[in-house]
Amino acid sequence: MNDQFDVTLEDSVLLGEVELTTNLMVAASRSERHLTTEEIDRILGVTPDDD
Template sequence: MRYGIRPRGPDTVHDHEALDEIELYAEVLIAVAGADRRLTPEEIDRVLGVSPADLPGRPPPGAAPSPRSPQRS
């Protein structure tokens, strides 16, 4: 057995949420590696399989921007 590698057996525990996050991260990395420019938030959403309407704080495409509060100096 090589150093740092444990055999897998019936006692192996998996964190399925962490594995899902790693898979999503890998999908984004693959998309970024294949792009010749920065990906837009919409393109990243598409890679991740989410709809902008499903995300809190982000209006769907084509929606009117929310009014901003005045800036204080």
């Protein structure tokens, strides 16, 4: 018997976003102050544009 609710889904983009959000939340909770923009960029893997 097939269960219509037994569906395996994997969304690699969503999993990546969850990982980034989790990393940011952990870093923020460990810090005793607000994170700087540079720290947030580093945690998220953002590189500044070279204009």
